[in-house]
Amino acid sequence: MTLAPILVLAALLFSLGVYGLLARRNAVLVLLAIELMLNAVNINLVAFEAMLRDSLAIGQVFTIFVITVAAAEVGIGLAIVLLIFRNRATANVDDFSLMKW
């Protein structure tokens, strides 16, 4: 088994995440797209670990860190979406122009 096909799959997942981030209007779906991108990073880390096989398994350790941070990010992100929905009665990111000048 070689490394390149796995990296191409991860690149595909990352690009699909970028597409979702740019094309979606619903804030929850934008968060889903961000999850796809983080998942692509995880695949890359594990694949490089399988190539290098260092004595500390650094790739897998950092995958666990990324998963933890992603979980925290989803919690905060959904809390913010919920708050904006409560104040503005919409979850469309196009309508959030509060910080535009």
Added chain:
Amino acid sequence: MSDWFSEPANWVFLVVGLGVAGSALRVVTSKNVVHAALYLVATLAGTAVLFLLLSAEFVAWVLVLVYIGAVVVLFLFGIMITRAPIGYDASLDNNRRAVAAVVSGALFLLMSWAAIDFFGSEPLQGIGEGTPTELLGESILGRFVFPFEIVSFVLLAALIGGITVARKDATPAEAEEQV
């Protein structure tokens, strides 16, 4: 190419990879919010199988527990609470889909070109051998104990922050009553 197909691990990768790519595509194109979240489950399950194939068992099960078990459930709660249009809805996408497709397509071509160019025939080691969880534990609580503590602090801060942000504030009249 016939070499590539003679290895069973490559067949598993081909099937799982096609499944992951297809369901990831459905995550970003589905017209139904709940379906998009459920396709994310399929993507993550495929990723977990890929991790098992790359002999990262512990990480694969962490992915299943944390992502499929907790994060997707959180997403479904978010969909229900924000009353996102459940069922078919055409207004989930904005009108910049063509630009988004061009940008992500260019990004994919660039990244896959770089991956093939630099790591074209780099072999993977220890496929099917498994990483001992003991090694991961010693690594996390030994060399990486400081990042581990920082990540635990981040989780605590996210927990408190999530509660604080999402909590319903009392109206001035209610606040006066409580005093």
